[in-house]
Structure formats: C-alpha cells, structure tokens
Amino acid sequence: MKQNIVYLLILFIALLSVGCSVERSNPLSKTYHNTTARYNGYFLAREKLRAVEEALQTQMQYDYNQAIPIYPTIDSTTAKAAAAELEDIVKKASFPIQYHKNSKWIDDSYILIGRARYYQLDFADAARTFKYANTISKDKDARHEALVWLMRTYLQMEEEDNANQVSELLRRERLNKDNARELYLARAQYHRMLGDTAAVIENLALSIPNFEEKDAQSRVRFALAQLYQATDQDKEAYKQYSKILKRNPPYDLGFFSRLYIGQVSELSDEQDQERIAGFYEKMLKDEKNVEYKDKILYEMAQFELRKGNFDKALSYLQRSIKERGSLPNQKAYSYLSAGKIYFDHLGKYNMAQAYYDSAVQVYPKTAPEYEAVAERRDVLTSFATQYNTIQTQDSLQRIARMSESDRMTFLQQLVQREEEERQQLLARQQQQEQTRKEQRRSGINSNDAVAFNPTTNSAGVWYFDNPAAMASARSEFIRRWGDRPLQDFWRIRSRGESDGQPQLAQQQTQTIAEPDSTISPEARAEAQVQTYLQDIPLTTAAFQRSEKMVEEALFTLGNIYNQNLKNSVKATETYEELLKRFPKTEHAAETYYALYLIYIKANNDAQKQVYYNKIKQQFPNSSFAQLVDDADFMSKNAAENLKAHALYDSAYTYYEDANYKMAQQIVNQLISQYPLSDIQDKTAYLEILITARTKEPQELKQQLERFRKAYPTSSLQANAAKLLDTYSALEQKNQLRKDAPAVTKPKEATSSQTPEEKVSTILASTAPVQPTIDKTKTVTTERTITDTIPAKDSTTKAEPTNLPDISDLPDSAAVAASLPAPDPMAYSSEPDSAYYFVLIYPTGHASFKDIVTKYEQYNNRFFKAENITVTEEPLTAGKTMLIGRSVNDLKIAKSYNIKQKGPQAPVGTIRGIEFITFVISSANYTKFMQKKDVEAYQTFFKNNY
Helix, strand or coil: CCHHHHHHHHHHHHHHHHHHCCCCCCHHHHHHHHHHHHHHHHHHHHHHHHHHHHHHHHHHCCCCCCCCCCCCCCHHHHHHHHHHHHHHHHHHHHHHHCCCCCCHHHHHHHHHHHHHHCCCCCCCHHHHHHHHHHHCCCCCHHHHHHHHHHHHHHHHCHHHHHHHHHHHHHHHCCCHHHHHHHHHHHHHHHHHHCCHHHHHHHHHHHHHHHCCCCHHHHHHHHHHHHHHCCCCCHHHHHHHEEEEEEEECCHHHHHHHHHHHHHCCCCCCCCHHHHHHHHHHHHHHHHHHHHHCCCCCCCHHHHEEEHHHHHHHCCCCCCCCCCCCCCCCCCHHHHHHHHHHHHHHCCCHHHHHHHHHHHHHHHCCCCCHHHHHHHHHHHHHHHHHHHHHHHHHHHHHHHCCCCHHHHHCCCCHHHHHHHHHHHHHHHHHHHHCCCCCCCHHHHHCCCHHHCCEEEECCEEEEHHHHHHHHHHHHHHHHHHHHHCCCCCHHHHCCCCCCCCCCCCCCCEEEECCCCCCCCCCHHHHHHHHHHHHHCCCCCCCHHHHHHHHHHHHHHHHHHHHHHHHCCHCCCHHHHHHHHHHHCCCCHHHHHHHHHHHHHHHCCCCCHHHHHHHHHHCCCCCCCCHHHCCCHHHHHHHHHHHHHHHHHEEEEHCCCCCCHHHHHHHHHHHHHHHHHCCCCCCCCCCCCHHHHHHCCHHHHHHHHHHHHHHCCCCCCCCCHHHHHHHHHHHHHCCCCCCCCCCCCCCCCCCCCCCCHHHHHHHHHHHHHHCECCCCCCCCCCCCCCCCCECCCCCCCCCCCCCCCHHHHHHHHHHHHHHHHCCCCCCCCCCCCCCCEEEEEECCCCCCHHHCCHHHHHHHHHCCCCCCCCCCCEEEECEEEEEEEEEECCCCCHHHHHHHHHHHCCCCCCCCCCCCCCEEEHHHHHHHHHHHHHCCHHHHHHHHHCC
C-alpha cells in the first residue's frame, strides 16, 4: 500500500513538472509560474527596493528655509551606499524573467530593474528598461507606471522636452490612484525645473488626494504650503499647515508647521500679535526644541520685521547667529536677513556689506538665490571700498593740513588711545582665560558657559559671530598684508606663491607677534607714529594722488548708488559733491548725463534743463550730447558701426598691399564720418602703422603717445607699448632715421606676423646701417628692429653687408602685382577690440519664445559688468540670429559662449532642437553678414578659437 502511494506521488510530480514547463500555456503551468514569479523573485526585489527608498527618505536632511524638494536627493553618495542592495534587487527581479517567461509578472520585474538602475544613476539604461516594459506589457497599470518612471528619468537627464511628451501621452489615459499621484508629482518636478510656480502648486494640490501613506502626504502638503506662502497666499498656506498638524506628523514637519503657521497668521489687532509672540516664546523655552533655537529666534526676527520693529529683529538675529543649532545653513539665512534689514530698511550699506559677506561664505551654493546674494555682496563690497577710501583720504588730508606740532600731538594721542585699548583687551582676555581654567577645574562644560563667548563689544556677541568686527579685521589684514590665501607659512610666502613647499619672499616681511619686551613703550609708540606718518600725504605729489583717489571713489560711489542700489537721492548728492569738489573732473560729461537722467525720472524739468545745457555747451561733440537729443542714438550708432567696420576692412586691405596713400584716405574718411564708432582704437592704431611706413619718426612717437592716453583700456595697448619701447631704445642709441622711409613692401613679411612685427621687418630690411669695420676681424652688421639711419656723427660710406640694394627693389605696385591678390572677405584671427556672441536658431520655435528678454535677464544677472546688449534679426529662410554686443576681452567672450551649455543659460536646457552658438570679432561679423556662410565660419571658429 505504501509503495503504491509513493509511486503515485512520483507520478504526480513528474506530471506536474511536465505540465508546468515554461513553453506550455495550460492553466496549471500559468498558475505555477505566476505564483512562483510573484512570491519569489518579484516579491523579494520589491520589498528590498521599498527598504532602499525608505532609507533614502530617512537620511534626507531638508533645508526648511527653502522649498523642500519633491523627491529625495540621489547622487553618487546615495548610489554608492546602496550599491549592494540595488545589485541584489536587479538579480532577484531578473529571476522571474529568466525562469518564468510565461508569467504575468515579467513587465513588473522589468519596472523594478529600471527603478534600481534609476537609483544607481544609470539613467540611460533605466530609460531603455522602462520603454521596453511599456512595449511588452499587456497591463495598462504597469504601462502607466513604466511611463511615469520614464518621465522621472528624463527629468534627471534634464531632457525636459522628452519628459513633457511622456506627460502629454499620459494625459489621454485613465490612471489608478498610485500612478496618478506619481504623475502629478513628476509634473510638479517638471514645472519646478522650468520655474513655473503656479503649475507646481496646481500639480502638488492634485497629488494630495491620491496618497495612502500619511507622512508622505504631510511632506507634500508642507511643500505646497511653502509655495503658497512664497506667493503671498497666506490663507491657503495656513490651511495646509493646519491639516499637517491634525495628522500627527513626524516631529520635524510638526515643528516647522507650527513655526511657519505664525508667519501666515493674520495680525488684525494687538491681541493677535501678543498671542503669536507668546507662542514663539513658548516654543523657545520648550526643552524638546533646544536644537532648533537658532531657527526659532530667526522666525521671531521675521515676525518683528513684519511689524516694522527693525532693532528688535536685529537683536533676535544676533541671538540666532550665536546659537549652535543642528539645522544646515541656518547661520547663512540669519546673516542674510540682517544684511537685508540694513540694506533695504536702514540704508546702512557698510553694515549690510559685512553681513552679506558673512552670508556668502556659508550660503548653500545650490540655493536659487545664491548668485543674487553673491552679486549684492560684490556691489556692497565695492561700495564699502569706495566709501572707506573717501573717509580715509579725507582724514589723512585733514591731518596733513595741520601744523607739524599739532600733527605730532594728534598722532601721539592716537597711539596712546590705541595702546590703552590694547591693554584693556588683553586684560579681558586674561580674565576670560582664567575663568575658563576655573570652570575646567570645577567640571563646567566650557561650551555651555558664558565664558565661551568672550565679549569684545557692548552687544556681548562672540567675536566670530560678529560680522561687523570680522569684516573690519579682514579689511585691516588686507591693508597690511594683502589678500592672501589661507595656508601654512603665510607670513613668509610671496603673495602669488602656490601651495607647494614654502619659499622665503625676497623682501623682508613683518610678523604678527607680541611686542618685543626689550623695546621700551616709548620707542614702540614712536615707531607707530612714524608708521602713520608714511600714509599722510605731506608732499604735493602725494596730496594730488590722494585727491585723485577721492575723485575716482566719488564717481564710482555715485554709479553704485545710481545703478546698483537704485538710490537716486544718494546718487544725486554724491554726483553733485564730485562736481563741486572736482569741477574739472574727467568724468564730468558722464556725471552730467547721469544727473540729467535722474532728473528726468524725478520730473524735475528745471534741473534737467541745467544739465542739458552743460552737456551741450561743455561737451558738444560727445556721445552724451547726441544722447540728450536722441535717446535712440546708441541703437542707431550700431548700424553706423557696420559701415565703419566695412571701411576699416577696406583700409586694412590697402595697408597690407602697401598702398598706404589709399589706406590713409579711408582712415581719414572713417575718422570724419564715424567719430563715435566702436573701433576708434583700431582706426587710430592702423593710422599709426601707416605713419610708421610713410612719415618721420617724431610724428610716429606723438601718435603712439596720443594713443596710449586716448584708449587706456584698448586691447591694442600692448602692441602700442611695444612699438613705443622700440622707438625709445633706438632713440637712445641715436639710430633713428631723419626722413620718411621709401615705400616698399618687404619680401620677408609673412601673413603670420603681427602688425608691429611687419613694421619692424620692413624698416629693418630697407634702412641703411653703418657697419663696424675692423681690418683684423670679419665685417659685422648691427640689425635694428625699426627704421634706422647712420649716427649723426657718422662719415663712413661703406655699404652694409647682407642687405638688399634698394635701387634694385621693385616699387610697391610691382610687388602687389606679383603676389596673389588677397581675399578681402577672408576671416581674420587678428586681435580685435570687440567680440559678439551669436545664437542661430529656428525661426518661430516655441523653445526660443521671448529669447531676447531671457538673455537680457541672464546678462543682467551674471554678466552685468560686461554691459552686453541683445538684438534679434533674421539670418536666412527659417533661421533667426540673436546677437550679443559686445565684449572687449576674447577670453570673456569665449567663456560666455561655453557657459551657454550650463542650466542657468537661456538655451542651456533646450534639448532635441538644433541651434548654434559662437563668438565672432566685430571685423569678422561684417564679413559674415555679407556672406552668411554659417558652416564656413564654424570651421574657422573651431580652427582658430
């Protein structure tokens, strides 16, 4: 009997094995493979992936001062930490695919593999996996899930266009709750990347009803409430914070919801204000909130700020800065808030600069407003520099005007006060050190003791938490030592030295140390007095330098008030002080024009007319005189510049052909017809080159000196300096020629030579030189770099050796005829004084809508100092061109072009659409607009830039 049962059992197993083959599709086989696939590989992989996602969420540290992210952050750190688990998930999810091919869980397994690849940051493979799952699946829910994850993957790859296509595809589908929730979140992320806050709010609100897990729902509600608050929808924000608190959220979400609900509460009367103030005080005293004290104090400051109590707000912010809480970046926001109060409300820009400087040093660089904060810090730093320059030089000048006895008395009293303050500070430090020692002996934790915060000022703020004190000390350090990097042996390093082995500087350096006890206090005081005397402008030349520093600082300060700080009242005061103190300032025309514009905005017609008359009477030929009569003068002048560039190209072509007469005629035409072109320096330099070949040396020198004074910022200054140095060297050797040179074109000149090298080659090959003759030695010839003649006392008529016979050389026309005619339309890599950025894109494409406005905002934010103007014009059929004019430095122009690939650039996130960007010199731009050969110029650009 038992044997029969065993035989039957063996037979059943054999039949089951045969019936459950993966090739069969009978009910028994399907049931077996579905069950095995689901509860073995798929189930285990799914649970492990859930654990990985929960760990990511748990480890996520949110910066609650910013809108919290929709998804937990994934990066190389998270991928490395979960590497083993993710590989195991892939293996387990692969098991059903390999061994249960006729199971209905195959598509779900592929989705798990795609999600694992997503968290491994292998987005390309993840995208392929989700596409395949969508293709093979017969289950619409699985297809929808695959597409939602595909959209998330595209967002990680910054392919917003593809993500949007997936979103639009799913818009026509009916999704279950889980997929609908994830789709709304993905759409919210998509719109956040595009900066569309209204669409983010809409999609987050739609996702909330589809949540089953309450903590996840609370997180999304919190993000939604933050966005409502940021867009001044306080009632909606209040509702969301209240709903979070009703659902027993995690502690951090509950704490910040209670904290922020005070910000959006209505302050209809004094009773409401007292209630909320009491609420904050209660939170501050709660022992559970010890690690959040800095944040609570920050919010109390914001509450006082809403009421206009600036002093009280600053007091809370100082306390917030002193606290050592656990929140990331909280000090940065406290510094920034204090800086904004000083900047926006109190107008104390020096103090604002100190707080902004401290904020930037610790501010999260990933924050959206980081660039704006850094930019304002830079503006305020420049402000502080100019303001301090004026104050310092005025003080030094007042001391300089004293009699010698009064000056010495004043300095001695100053040194005595400083010594007394130093002694008081030293006594306080010794007392604090003694207190710390006593606390250590008694077992008190110095970190919690009051002594840990040495009070070096009346406010009782720890020194390193006091941005004003730190900024003042840093300025003094830079004044004394220079802007040195933080490194070992900094006292004995040269300023430009790298972080390699330290090397002694060539000059003796000072050291910061305790005063030498062998030196008497009187000798020390006398040495300090002498140090101060070195800075006082006691000579006429020193006083003039001091006055020039004040003049430049006043002009720059007025521009900062006017253009950066938008404070027209202070700008007017500063400009008028400049004109009153320095009536002959070189900045008079620009200052008049700035005041003219200020009074136009203020509708002050009387003062506007005053400065209009001054510009027209004192500077009738300036661009400012043109602008007061025609506000569109600069845009009209851009068209004139194109004509000027064409004339310049023609003049340079004649110059290269040695037809200097025609080249000079065209240069004269350029100067007379286009006196305000953007290539005035290039025109003047070309005239110098023509003079070097056609006129006497003295005239060349005069032109070079005029050029250096007239165009101090020109990129051609180095070339002019090189020629002037050569001239001076030859003048000292008494080797300059007397007359204009014969007009010839050298055989040695090559197209690879620079203009000044061509000048040198021509003059060296045609000018006679007196050889030095010694009967006992071979004849040697001294070659000069530029045109030379025999020395004035020379009588020797010996012919130079190895020089061509001038009489045998063909004239310039013959030389020109014997050489191939140069292509006047060929692109040139010669240095230029202006470079343009060019973007070529499909006309009318939606991705380039409002592109000019976007670039104006982009330039104003990131390249404000370059003053780039943007215009748009058609190029060819179906192509439009955006031009950014102009950048003086090629390196900056090339950097600007490279940065267009970054996400902050207007075209940095455009995918799937062909467009072209490049940099072009102003001279080449004229040729490009005539030829419009994009491909040819791209080849030139790649080969030369």
